[in-house]
Structures are given as structure tokens and as C-alpha cells.
Amino acid sequence: MLRWTLTFLVIAIIAAVxxxxxxxxxxxxxxxxxxxxxxxxxxxxxxxxxFRRVD
Incomplete structure (x- = not known):
């Protein structure tokens, strides 16, 4: 998901430029x-x- 976030962020920066x-x-x-x-x-x-590590 972070890859998609970075992709859209780069697109936003390029479009703004x-x-x-x-x-x-x-x-x-x-x-x-x-x-x-x-x-x-x-x-x-x-x-x-x-919670899983408690067991």
C-alpha cells in the first residue's frame, strides 16, 4: 500500500510542477x-x- 501512496504522491508532485x-x-x-x-x-x-504472542 505504501508503494501506491508514493506513486500517487509522485504523480501529484509532477502534475503540480x-x-x-x-x-x-x-x-x-x-x-x-x-x-x-x-x-x-x-x-x-x-x-x-x-495478542498472538501472549500464548
Whole structure:
């Protein structure tokens, strides 16, 4: 998921440099959403892995 986040972030930066502000804003928003989804999955995996090690 982080690869997709970085891909959309690079697309947003390149689009912003060339003046495509609408595309840049859309790509940045997608990157932000994917990053937040990644964070949620990461926290869930940390919590569930800590429960498995107790056994």
C-alpha cells in the first residue's frame, strides 16, 4: 500500500510542477486516503500480533 501512496504522491508532485492543479489535488487526496488506510491496517496488525504472542 505504501508503494501506491508514493506513486500517487509522485504523480501529484509532477502534475503540480506542470500546472495541472486539479490532477495534482486529486492524486494528493488519493495518496492521503491510501496512507490513512495503511495506517489503520498497520495498527490492527500490531494489535493482533501482540495478542498472538501472549500464548
Amino acid at each position: 506542470f500546472g495541472f492543479t486539479g490532477i495534482a489535488a486529486g492524486a494528493a487526496e488519493i495518496a492521503k486516503i491510501i496512507f490513512y488506510i495503511f495506517l489503520v491496517f498497520f495498527v490492527i496488525s500490531l494489535i493482533t500480533s501482540s
